[in-house]
Amino acid sequence: MLVACAEKFTINGAFRLENHNNSPNCMINGILKRYKEYLPITGDTPIFTIGEGDTPLVESANISDSIGCASLHFKLEGCNPTGSFKDRGMVVAVAKALERGVKSIACASTGNTSASAAAYGAYCGLKTTLIVPKGNVARGKLAQAVAYGAHIAIVDGSFDKALEIARELCLKHPIELVNSVNPNRIEGQKTAAFEIVEDLGDAPDHLFIPVGNAGNIVAYWKGFVESRRREDCNKLPILNGYQAEGAAPIVIGKPVDFPETVASAIRIGNPASWAKAVSARDESGGIIDSVTDDEILAAYRLLASKEGVFCEPASAASVAGLLKQAKSGIDFSGKKIVCVLTGNGLKDPDIANEIEPTSIGEYAAELESVEEALSLA
Numbered sequence: 001m002l003v004a005c006a007e008k009f010t011i012n013g014a015f016r017l018e019n020h021n022n023s024p025n026c027m028i029n030g031i032l033k034r035y036k037e038y039l040p041i042t043g044d045t046p047i048f049t050i051g052e053g054d055t056p057l058v059e060s061a062n063i064s065d066s067i068g069c070a071s072l073h074f075k076l077e078g079c080n081p082t083g084s085f086k087d088r089g090m091v092v093a094v095a096k097a098l099e100r101g102v103k104s105i106a107c108a109s110t111g112n113t114s115a116s117a118a119a120y121g122a123y124c125g126l127k128t129t130l131i132v133p134k135g136n137v138a139r140g141k142l143a144q145a146v147a148y149g150a151h152i153a154i155v156d157g158s159f160d161k162a163l164e165i166a167r168e169l170c171l172k173h174p175i176e177l178v179n180s181v182n183p184n185r186i187e188g189q190k191t192a193a194f195e196i197v198e199d200l201g202d203a204p205d206h207l208f209i210p211v212g213n214a215g216n217i218v219a220y221w222k223g224f225v226e227s228r229r230r231e232d233c234n235k236l237p238i239l240n241g242y243q244a245e246g247a248a249p250i251v252i253g254k255p256v257d258f259p260e261t262v263a264s265a266i267r268i269g270n271p272a273s274w275a276k277a278v279s280a281r282d283e284s285g286g287i288i289d290s291v292t293d294d295e296i297l298a299a300y301r302l303l304a305s306k307e308g309v310f311c312e313p314a315s316a317a318s319v320a321g322l323l324k325q326a327k328s329g330i331d332f333s334g335k336k337i338v339c340v341l342t343g344n345g346l347k348d349p350d351i352a353n354e355i356e357p358t359s360i361g362e363y364a365a366e367l368e369s370v371e372e373a374l375s376l377a
């Protein structure tokens with residue numbers, strides 16, 4: 001796969017960036033180029049990509065049987081360049097910021113937004129500041145932000161407090177806020193719905209998706225509604241959003257002061273896109289419910305061991321929600337279902353290390369001892 005590199009140059013004092021990705025061998029268009037007509041792109045918007053979008057929609061091999069549905073697919077958003085869906089929105093937010101001559105970006109983050117902002121900031125030569133809640137960011141995500149060279153402020157408070165600080169910082173200084181409250185993030189993230197419609201030839205009957213700050217469920221709904229308006233699909237999906245039980249403000253109907261869950265990416269007590277998420281849920285005729293940490297971790301292990309998909313715990317909330325509904329007796333026969341798996345499992349090595357190995361041991365470096373280990377002796 002050939003991904004073209006970008007060239008930075010200045011026109012009339014304004015920072016410009018364009019990819020030289022016209023090579024016939026270049027297989028990655030990126031979402032700015034691919035969905036140009038459906039995004040807020042003008043002639044002055046720099047078009048570039050580090051490989052976001054065009055993620056696989058993989059058919060379930062084993063879990064679908066227990067659901068009894070017509071088909072079950074997983075949208076593998078962990079295949080984006082920084083390992084999460086955030087890259088779709090980040091490329092649009094950063095491109096629009098560059099268009100206005102912005103030199104500095106910032107966000108609050110449970111980890112994935114910061115990894116994404118740091119990567120696009122590095123690619124575009126922007127100063128990137130990340131405000132992250134102390135002790136609440138998975139190790140892999142922090143390692144990414146460090147490697148991309150971002151400025152990191154760890155604050156002694158929740159994600160919600162970090163977002164408050166980021167908002168104030170960007171109001172006070174010429175810094176672009178690239179959290180999902182930035183509408184360009186939602187614009188970019190809606191392209192995942194376009195891809196699902198393209199791959200299935202229609203919208204699914206049900207979409208299952210984790211919910212944290214609630215931007216992504218809003219973005220998917222926007223994407224499906226736009227696809228329907230263009231008559232790219234014949235129906236709209238029922239949205240099934242899932243929060244973690246200890247961080248489920250939308251489910252209980254009030255903010256959670258001290259959100260707690262093993263799924264750190266959705267450890268959010270007062271979602272910024274709460275009202276929009278509720279509208280999307282209601283327009284789709286769907287639900288936003290919660291799953292326990294045990295249900296999340298069971299789905300996380302099941303996805304890895306039965307489907308070969310290693311996602312992060314927050315992502316597994318979508319499948320945990322589907323399993324919960326199936327267990328409660330909901331009839332999915334004849335239904336096409338898509339579960340969005342938002343991030344890569346390698347981002348959270350501490351949780352991964354808690355999985356009990358099927359079989360692991362140390363042996364002498366000899367064929368016989370390995371045969372013995374495999375019960376082949």
Ligand SMILES: Cc1ncc(COP(=O)(O)O)c(C=O)c1O
Nearest residue numbers: 112212213214215216265342343
């Ligand atoms: C892996 C992962 N899944 C799900 C979510 C929730 O997305 P949203 O905050 O848009 O609801 C996040 C947000 O950080 C995430 O990183």
